[in-house]
Amino acid sequence: DAKTTQPNSMESNEEEPVHLPCNHSTISGTDYIHWYRQLPSQGPEYVIHGLTSNVNNRMASLAIAEDRKSSTLILHRATLRDAAVYYCILRDTSGTYKYIFGTGTRLKVLA
Amino acid sequence: NAGVTQTPKFQVLKTGQSMTLQCAQDMNHEYMSWYRQDPGMGLRLIHYSVGAGITDQGEVPNGYNVSRSTTEDFPLRLLSAAPSQTSVYFCASSRSENYEQYFGPGTRLTVT
Numbered sequence: 001d002a003k004t005t006q007p008n009s010m011e012s013n014e015e016e017p018v019h020l021p022c023n024h025s026t027i028s029g030t031d032y033i034h035w036y037r038q039l040p041s042q043g044p045e046y047v048i049h050g051l052t053s054n055v056n057n058r059m060a061s062l063a064i065a066e067d068r069k070s071s072t073l074i075l076h077r078a079t080l081r082d083a084a085v086y087y088c089i090l091r092d093t094s095g096t097y098k099y100i101f102g103t104g105t106r107l108k109v110l111a
Numbered sequence: 112n113a114g115v116t117q118t119p120k121f122q123v124l125k126t127g128q129s130m131t132l133q134c135a136q137d138m139n140h141e142y143m144s145w146y147r148q149d150p151g152m153g154l155r156l157i158h159y160s161v162g163a164g165i166t167d168q169g170e171v172p173n174g175y176n177v178s179r180s181t182t183e184d185f186p187l188r189l190l191s192a193a194p195s196q197t198s199v200y201f202c203a204s205s206r207s208e209n210y211e212q213y214f215g216p217g218t219r220l221t222v223t
Contacts, residue, residue, distance in 0.1 A: 018183070032209065043115075043201045043214030044154065087153060091209075098169060101146075101153035 004088045009106040012078045020073040020105055022088030027068050032091040034099065035062065035073050037084040044087065044101075047073065083109045112137050115215035117202050123221045124192040132187040132218050134202030135166055142205045143185040144169070144212070145177065147198040154201060161208070192222045 005023040012018040025031065034049040048055055048062045050071075055062040060076040075082055087104040118133045136143065144159035146169075156169030159195060160179040174196060176188040185204075199219050203212040 034211075036212075043203070043217055044212075045214070046211035049211070098156055098159070099144075099154075100170070101155070103151075103153045 003100070004090060004102050004104060006086075006088055008103070008104045010109065011108045011110060012075075013110050015077050018075040018082070018107065018109075020075075020077045020086050020088075020107065021070065022072070023070045024088070024090055025069045027090060033062065033064060033068075033071050034039070034089045034091050035060070036087045036089065037082075038104070039081075039084045045087070049091070072094075078107075078109045080109050080111060083087060083107055114138065115204055115213050117200075117215035117218050119218060120216070121219050123223065124189075124194060124223055126194060128192050130189050132189070132200055132202075132220070134177065134185045134187065134215060135183050136185075136202075136204040136213070137180060138204060138206075138213070140204035140206050140213075141182065142208060142212075143179065144203050145175070145185070146185045146201045146203065146216075147171065147196075148201060149198050152216055157187065159198075184195065189220075194222045196220065197222045 032051050035047040036044040038044045047087045048060050063072045085104040085106050087101050089099050115136045141162045146153045146154040147159040155171050157175050158177040160166045163179050163182050166177050199217045201217045202215045205212045
């Protein structure tokens with residue numbers, strides 16, 4: 001299974017944009033890039049996913065490098081409620097239904 | 112919709128006891144899965160199911176059994192609890208393999 005690498009932690013000021021990086025140098029052509037976040041004492045929550053093109057939704061944007069070896073989750077204006085652990089996951093679509101979670105990036109938002 | 116529900120919220124077991132963690136979803140999702148999350152760690156996949164009657168192993172299946180007799184329910188059975196199974200257990204469901212997963216609130220299990 002392809003692996004992802006994320007920084008252990010990041011800080012951001014409230015109301016400012018946040019760029020959360022993820023490296024996935026062994027990604028295969030059939031892997032989707034998924035992002036989930038986990039607020040304290042809760043189950044993970046879906047944020048966004050994509051394959052090759054950049055993606056936008058109401059929560060965030062996902063920027064995928066042209067070679068697909070890295071991606072960046074963009075929160076356009078961080079709020080205190082965005083403080084969470086963010087997981088970047090590769091979803092293998094070649095036949096197995098497996099999400100491999102890493103340890104994620106803990107985002108701290110400063111008021 | 113209630114989404115994904117899990118019971119119980121908390122459970123304490125003695126070593127060697129068995130129990131079943133319940134998971135149910137009311138979204139008619141085909142795909143369901145069980146994860147465990149140890150302190151300070153990410154989630155690890157235990158077992159998953161792609162539809163009623165079909166289950167498969169994830170990363171850490173040893174010591175756990177599952178079955179999927181209905182679309183709605185996906186119980187996780189601990190056969191003989193061990194302290195190493197102390198963890199928070201999350202159940203998730205999704206419409207299909209390429210759609211987002213919805214997670215339940217978790218069951219916090221302590222084995223003494």
